[in-house]
Amino acid sequence: xxxxxxxxxxQATSDLxxxxxxxxxxxxxxGRASVPDSIREVVFNLDDVHIFYGDFEAVSDVTMQIGKNExxxxxxxxxxxxxxxxxxxxRMNDLIPGARVEGLLAYHGFNIYAPEVDPIEVxxxxxxxxxxxNVFPKSIYENVAYGPKVNGMKVNMDDLVEDCLTRAALWDxxxxxxxxxxxxxxxxxxxxxVIARCIAVKPEVILMDEPCASLDPIATAKIEDLMKExxxxxxxxxxxHNMQQAARxxxxxxxxxxxxxxxxxxxxxLVEYGxxxxxxxxxxxxxxxxxISGRFG
Amino acid sequence: MSGQSASSVAGxxxxxxxxxxxxGEAVIRGVLTLAAAVSLFTTFGIVISVLIPSLxxxxxxxxxxxxxxxxxxPLFANPQxxxxxxxxxxxxxxxxxVLVAIPLxxxxxxxxxxxxxxxxxxxxxxxxxxxxxxxxxxxxxxALEFITQYVLxxxxxxxxxxxxxxxxxxxxxxIIPTIxxxxxxAMAAVPSGLRDGAYALGATKRxxxxxxxxxxxxxxxxxxxxxxISRAIGxxxxxxxxxxxQPNMTLNPLQGMQTMTSYIAAAGSGxxxxxxxxxxxIFAVGLxxxxxxxxxxxxxxxxxxxxxxxxx
Numbered sequence: 310x311x312x313x314x315x316x317x318x319x320q321a322t323s324d325l326x327x328x329x330x331x332x333x334x335x336x337x338x339x340g341r342a343s344v345p346d347s348i349r350e351v352v353f354n355l356d357d358v359h360i361f362y363g364d365f366e367a368v369s370d371v372t373m374q375i376g377k378n379e380x381x382x383x384x385x386x387x388x389x390x391x392x393x394x395x396x397x398x399x400r401m402n403d404l405i406p407g408a409r410v411e412g413l414l415a416y417h418g419f420n421i422y423a424p425e426v427d428p429i430e431v432x433x434x435x436x437x438x439x440x441x442x443n444v445f446p447k448s449i450y451e452n453v454a455y456g457p458k459v460n461g462m463k464v465n466m467d468d469l470v471e472d473c474l475t476r477a478a479l480w481d482x483x484x485x486x487x488x489x490x491x492x493x494x495x496x497x498x499x500x501x502x503v504i505a506r507c508i509a510v511k512p513e514v515i516l517m518d519e520p521c522a523s524l525d526p527i528a529t530a531k532i533e534d535l536m537k538e539x540x541x542x543x544x545x546x547x548x549x550h551n552m553q554q555a556a557r558x559x560x561x562x563x564x565x566x567x568x569x570x571x572x573x574x575x576x577x578x579l580v581e582y583g584x585x586x587x588x589x590x591x592x593x594x595x596x597x598x599x600x601i602s603g604r605f606g
Numbered sequence: 607m608s609g610q611s612a613s614s615v616a617g618x619x620x621x622x623x624x625x626x627x628x629x630g631e632a633v634i635r636g637v638l639t640l641a642a643a644v645s646l647f648t649t650f651g652i653v654i655s656v657l658i659p660s661l662x663x664x665x666x667x668x669x670x671x672x673x674x675x676x677x678x679x680p681l682f683a684n685p686q687x688x689x690x691x692x693x694x695x696x697x698x699x700x701x702x703x704v705l706v707a708i709p710l711x712x713x714x715x716x717x718x719x720x721x722x723x724x725x726x727x728x729x730x731x732x733x734x735x736x737x738x739x740x741x742x743x744x745x746x747x748x749a750l751e752f753i754t755q756y757v758l759x760x761x762x763x764x765x766x767x768x769x770x771x772x773x774x775x776x777x778x779x780x781i782i783p784t785i786x787x788x789x790x791x792a793m794a795a796v797p798s799g800l801r802d803g804a805y806a807l808g809a810t811k812r813x814x815x816x817x818x819x820x821x822x823x824x825x826x827x828x829x830x831x832x833x834x835i836s837r838a839i840g841x842x843x844x845x846x847x848x849x850x851x852q853p854n855m856t857l858n859p860l861q862g863m864q865t866m867t868s869y870i871a872a873a874g875s876g877x878x879x880x881x882x883x884x885x886x887x888i889f890a891v892g893l894x895x896x897x898x899x900x901x902x903x904x905x906x907x908x909x910x911x912x913x914x915x916x917x918x
Contacts, residue, residue: 399806401805401806404801404802404805429810432806433808437802439803443799443800443802443803445818445822446800447821455804455809455817455818456807456808456809459804459807459809459813460808503803506807507807510807
């Protein structure tokens, strides 16, 4: 790994200083802090996106753009719709009966919810890593080879498996155990295997839904390092409950919250979106400031 | 028990001592132990009651003659005790049943677990399970009167009235619910995260079902197959009614055959004198059946252990 994580900086520091405000300046990634204010190349363009489960509007009126080869973090309290929004990026919500998306959700200018679009093609280009490391009950090798096989990719499988495991920073730990069950791996290793499996189908985007939620701090640090390396080749969108993680790894941060309407129903809304250093050091919205300083959520 | 324990403390007794005997606990424990013991003793009793007459039988008929000769005529004037025709009959009918039940049962399970809408599943699964509740005697007459007469006879004019094919087909239908229901349970227990993982890689529904969900549920599916096969081997009524009572050393399913179970049923309900060699032969066949089922169960335990996948 080229960009080794500083072990002293993030994990051990307490979330709150005496003033009640999180000290994120020590956590912000130096290299990533230089992201320009405007996005150079747009991968996703969202215009007035609303997401429904049946009659329930889980996410309302999101307009934002996701930049190529950037790491974009979605933060916000539970129930603010950030995971729902993430799962709409590769049409995983299609698998939930009654879920539907309104508004424009365009990938390189193509509306991924247009009637002629095949959700399977969408998912081949836009991969996903989940909260629980959902390795298949197969060997380590077969886990990585599954995606290329079902997609009918004509490749040298041994080379591809080695390449993906190397990029996921797992090769050295498993190269002698490729035939062993993936369940023999630790949680952190399993999550890196899932990342290797994801990049084996050569996606352009990797969506990560709280990828470190079930991992210990050391495994988390490894995944975060890996994300920063992968950002050179992939566009990454990550949902996280860990604000320090958002500050550590992301170029841009979107803060979501849940508004309660007159009937007491919660709707997720995008409150503020911008370069991570601005969101954490000079937020425009008081609600963002309250959240990142730990006053609610 | 506040009053009591307070007085014990006042009386200088150890306040942590049990102050009231818990008779209910002992009673429950006894009743539950007894309940568990009943099935244990029953199994033990069956083994003994089958084993003793069988040993007497093998004192008169050599075990080699029993297992390796091909004529089974215990009720003839010159009786012969070669059990192979009964084994062949059981085998042929069971194989037919399995060929029907495994594809249809597993197919139903995959449909119910992966493809059916929640509404369709709510209707179909109980309906399928009703099939399991139909008495086997009804299945037997269905095989004899309907399948043989109206389905098989037009296709195979040479078919005998009693034949292995109709018994096997209907027995297959009978065990579909067992295989489908247990396999569906096993697939429903596969964590949805595995399906999400496959879909997120661009897998189709078929690729997800066949290459992730079925392999993940394989131990449960194999257990369902073995239970279905065991039911087929042990099934008596359908074969007695539809396959006939002629011990017949053949692999031709269009002919009548006798199975181990239908021999036991027929001889047991006939007028063989107690203690005679014919009588003891019933137990010898029963012991063989028991041994075969036992080996099947052993194999299934092995298979389940081999394919068992632990989920986190």
